[in-house]
């Protein structure tokens with residue numbers, strides 16, 4: 001057994017992180033007000049501090065009382081960006097963002113996140129298998145590292161001044177570099193992880209400052225260790241060894257806080273040995289997604305952690321179902337026994353940060369009380385963790401709470417709507433034929449006869465800017481201030497405006513603009529049985545952007561009853577048909593019908609955990625298949641089924657990926673395979689790491705696929721080329737995540753790159769994603785440039 005470190009004891013209960021957007025999205029409001037010049041930097045700072053202090057107060061109230069039990073996981077925008085500015089790793093393309101004192105201030109921080117007139121922002125991509133997007137560091141041989149922001153120290157000092165010693169959080173050095181991309185100028189094959197030795201001194205310096213400020217523990221987050229990334233596993237292990245040898249070299253207390261290395265989102269697998277061998281004082285393991293070793297292997301596994309604290313993440317931080325406390329207590333009991341034999345201490349935690357779930361179920365008073373009793377949001381999870389810590393201290397004290405959880409979970413299984421025979425009969429009767437369309441060649445011909453499209457057809461991804469009027473109309477409908485007929489008219493007016501705008505701009509394939517959709521998943525959830533929606537259940541998606549995932553708790557089908565909208569037409573159970581049909585009635589050009597695909601509906605909802613995802617996906621797919629049939633019957637010739645989340649649910653371990661891709665691709669095919677040959681099926685995916693799942697995308701068998709490409713400067717066309725992707729594809733030429741208007745010349749260049757790599761007959765021209773969050777002014781200017789650039793690109797183009 002190694003010597004016990006002279007560090008403070010780790011608290012018995014903690015969470016790995018907490019929502020930072022505020023219970024009423026106060027951070028979103030403050031940050032956006034700052035961006036638009038409505039509040040000063042000091043006011044923004046005041047709002048940020050108020051959220052941090054409210055969090056500390058709330059977590060203490062919920063039972064995180066010991067020193068260092070409360071994580072300092074606040075962020076103004078993104079935790080990877082926080083770490084990037086702390087170590088000063090500004091990509092050289094931004095020039096000088098540091099001030100005269102070598103600091104990166106708030107404006108530099110937001111420039112990296114949002115870009116400026118000359119520079120695109122940092123690329124954004126999904127954080128592990130979640131719907132959270134982080135900013136991707138760009139690291140090259142030229143990147144200079146220097147301590148450039150002490151925000152994490154200041155945040156710690158703020159809480160301390162108010163009486164609480166928190167546990168500061170940073171993305172660990174291995175994960176920070178493993179998630180970085182090579183900078184533009186870096187030589188071929190350059191690996192950001194090769195800069196590890198250069199970044200470590202800055203972390204050491206920061207740890208020293210934290211210790212000086214009184215921090216007893218720091219949390220270094222290393223989720224890269226639970227995923228199979230491009231970096232070989234042996235290199236990651238070696239990096240963990242080097243990094244934590246350096247970071248633990250100083251004495252705890254005087255030179256650094258004790259270190260909690262956290263590994264959320266899955267099991268450490270073969271990285272366990274490297275982590276256990278490192279000198280860190282505590283390790284947080286995801287024991288919800290990851291598993292405890294079998295009884296036979298437990299002892300050898302446990303022996304590795306001698307002298308440390310194992311922080312057992314037994315409460316899922318990533319979904320909203322009430323924890324099976326009895327099962328968690330059993331895991332903890334066997335861990336405790338192992339810990340007693342092998343000399344490690346034990347603490348209880350969530351498996352991941354809870355910022356993937358909303359704040360508090362008790363806010364959702366409109367939900368059925370029974371459904372509410374099945375759920376645990378962040379605050380409830382804190383209580384669950386505290387209960388389990390009580391169990392470890394004194395089993396009798398937690399007995400009632402554990403039994404209550406067992407009882408509630410049992411009632412859920414029997415509740416009406418959870419299993420409906422008519423839905424299950426349909427999914428169990430499916431055969432292979434239900435999953436396939438005719439050959440692509442046959443379809444292209446049939447579609448060509450119906451659609452008369454120019455080369456490089458232009459279109460958008462579906463949504464147009466959601467104006468304050470549109471959102472206001474929906475709020476008034478919900479309040480009862482206007483009736484359904486009035487609301488319907490307002491939406492129709494908006495659709496008409498959007499159709500006229502697209503005609504005027506010269507688009508080839510139009511959209512109705514999706515004004516009636518508060519959210520692309522929630523809208524469907526509201527029209528399907530088996531779902532419920534929340535009022536305050538916001539979670540951060542990126543920066544100030546939040547989504548409100550729906551709750552998929554029962555068997556899914558289209559609702560049988562009439563909708564409150566569309567008078568007589570409502571006797572059918574259609575979700576989108578009347579809006580699409582209305583839009584089509586206004587123009588000769590084809591209007592795309594817009595659906596959200598089954599995988600995305602699952603990924604962006606909180607999904608039932610009581611059956612395989614494949615079964616749930618097929619239920620949703622059948623509902624969409626019914627909708628497609630109704631759209632065709634209403635004269636819609638192009639139908640887009642968005643699957644922006646296909647990549648997101650991809651398991652982090654390679655060994656699990658094939659099974660996922662099989663059911664996810666099949667569910668999309670099940671949704672779309674009922675379409676006639678002449679109906680052109682589109683899909684939309686919004687991320688740029690296309691290469692990873694290109695076979696799956698091919699497997700979707702969509703006629704046209706639009707994807708993100710502008711932010712990553714068309715890198716995706718290389719993947720398309722090397723794969724020999726043969727169907728229609730629209731690599732986005734306008735990054736809608738930033739307010740920047742792309743110039744016509746810039747778009748022409750992107751298109752030139754695209755047609756160099758992919759046959760022009762396959763190319764579509766479109767933005768990266770929907771325009772919902774943009775303002776009209778910048779959108780119109782950007783779309784005008786897009787259409788004009790396309791016209792220029794068509795000149796002299798030979799399409800074969």
Ligand code: MET
Pocket residue numbers: 461462463464514520594642644684686769770771772
């Ligand atoms: C996140 S993907 C968005 C697709 C949707 N059709 C839209 O345009 O908003």
Ligand SMILES: [Zn+2]
Pocket residue numbers: 461644684685686768769770
């Ligand atoms: Zn998108």
